Amino acid sequence: MHLPLPLPVDRALKKLGADLSLARRRRSLTQAMLAERLGTSVMTVRRMEDGHPGTALQYLARALQVFGELDKMGDLLDTAQDTVGLMLMDERVPVRVRKPRQVEGVL
Numbered sequence: 331m332h333l334p335l336p337l338p339v340d341r342a343l344k345k346l347g348a349d350l351s352l353a354r355r356r357r358s359l360t361q362a363m364l365a366e367r368l369g370t371s372v373m374t375v376r377r378m379e380d381g382h383p384g385t386a387l388q389y390l391a392r393a394l395q396v397f398g399e400l401d402k403m404g405d406l407l408d409t410a411q412d413t414v415g416l417m418l419m420d421e422r423v424p425v426r427v428r429k430p431r432q433v434e435g436v437l
Contacts (some may be wrong), residue, residue, distance in 0.1 A: 335383055346390075347381035353397050354379075368392045 360385045378385045
């Protein structure tokens with residue numbers, strides 16, 4: 331059973347696909363040329379450029395590598411910039427830290 335994509339997710343995938351298409355065309359690559367570099371079919375490139383949600387993530391990573399932008403994939407969910415996650419962690423930081431008790435007879 332497949333749940334329908336939320337509209338913001340669908341829009342983000344469509345934009346990513348359009349951006350991939352523009353990046354390819356700016357580099358004067360045909361879909362067939364990109365498919366060959368990605369090790370996939372032209373149909374997969376078309377689906378990726380259309381923002382199809384079933385396209386394997388490996389092809390996005392390979393396309394970013396072909397375009398010289400693979401490092402941007404590492405920044406997608408950079409934990410050092412995860413403001414919500416950091417805020418949640420900070421909420422759990424104790425107000426006071428106490429020295430651990432020494433248990434008698436234990437070195």
